Amino acid sequence: MIGAVSATAALTGGAAATAQAPATASVGAVRGLAPSTVPSTAPAAPANTQYTSVKLRQGARGAAVSYLQQRLNAHGASLAVDGSFGPATLRAVKSQQSSARIAVDGVVGPQTWSSLSGGGSTTDPGSRPKLRQGDRGSAVSTLQTTLNQRGASLAVDGSFGPATASAVRALQSAAGIGVDSVVGPRTWSALDSGVPISPGGGSGGGGGSDSGSTVNGQAIVNAARSTIGTRYTWGGSSPSTGMDCSGLVYYAYNQAGVNVPRKTAKGYTFGGRIISQSEAKPGDLVAFTGNDYGHMGIYTGNGRIIDASSSQQRVVERTIWNAPHVFVTYR
Incomplete structure (x- = not known):
């Protein structure tokens, strides 16, 4: 399963991530039932202080995972509370991390627990x-x-x-x-959860485009390829004077008729719609979540991007490297 963020590091074990559920299962023992169908006689969720210091990731099992699933459901997910951190829980965690604007890596650590604290909505969203x-x-x-x-x-x-x-x-x-x-x-x-609405946002169709323009992915890729070799210039957005990663996005998208404003990499990430790698098409964006969404490139397909590389000091086409990232579309 490929979620909004490609898995880029091997899952590491540890007592925190592999704690097994007790023999007498809690509400999470009801496997395969949506939260609304769990019997009302099931025991209440344990106190959160037992679990919020536990780091969880895909593959973890036990009462801490059940508690995580309950907190995610309180924030709008629809998970079976089964104590198993599988693909559906991973997707819900990434969605929560994206909504909270923290690193989207699928790992539940202090920041993710903090975003899940409290009751979410005072009224169950469902x-x-x-x-x-x-x-x-x-x-x-x-x-x-x-x-x-x-x-x-x-x-x-x-x-x-x-x-x-x-x-x-x-x-x-x-x-x-x-x-x-x-x-x-x-x-x-x-x-x-208090997600702000970006000024001018929402005027596009289903893809969250700032302009509502029809997105021609191959035209974007072609425009980006035309800049390969252009020198890296922080804040630049022109082949003649140099460009940085977000400047490349600005140039290529506008050359292809998608009239996006000049933004940072983080601005382009949250101005579009985060999708899974399986949904990504040429012309979509790949945003690297490290350094507060500090870098991005234009997806060309087959696991490759075109980006303005500060390390190589020029625009290059290369394979996506092993670092946490998300795919973003303006379609």
């Missing part, structure tokens, strides 16, 4: 209505009020029209979740 364009009523008014708190400028009229849909898309794009204008548990959870 208990709130699913909203979409055309809906009306008090729930839509609540949605509009909360969107305004995150940076939108909507009339709170209880009518889910095009402006509200655009603001929802902007929020979903900023949170790195599916951009579809439908307000379900994950979108409610993103609202509760």
Whole structure:
């Protein structure tokens, strides 16, 4: 399984990551059931102080994983609380890390536990209505009020029209979740977690593009290839004067007709939509999460990128190296 972040390091063992569940299983022993179907007589989650110092990663099992799954569900996931850190839990962890704007590596350490502290929403996101364009009523008014708190400028009229849909898309794009204008548990959870709406965001279609332009991935790759050999210049965005990694993205995208503004690598990461490697197509972006999303390149397919390399002091095409990274699309 390939999630939003390619696994780039071998999983390391350890007591913290391999603790086995006790013989008498907790609520997590009910394997394969969605949280809403777990029997109401199941015991309550253990106190979080038992587990929040435990580092967890894919392959871990036990009560700490069950507690993690419960916390993820409180923040909008829909996991079976089975005490097994498998692919579904990994995806939920990465989604939470993306929403919290911390390193998206799938490893649950202090920062991820901190983002999961508290109750998430004061109301279970799954208990709130699913909203979409055309809906009306008090729930839509609540949605509009909360969107305004995150940076939108909507009339709170209880009518889910095009402006509200655009603001929802902007929020979903900023949170790195599916951009579809439908307000379900994950979108409610993103609202509760305080994800800000980027100015001008949400005007694009399903891909969270700033301009709404149709993205021609091969045209982006061709524009990027035309700059190979250009010298590296921090802050630059022109083949004639040099460019850095985000300047290359700015140049190639605009040359291909995708009118994105000049941003940092981190700005481009959260201005688009984080996707899995299996979804990535030529022209999408590869953002390296180290140094606070400090580097990125343009995906050419087959595990390769074009990037402005500070170490090589020029624009190069090369294989993606072994460092934590995410794939980002503006489609």
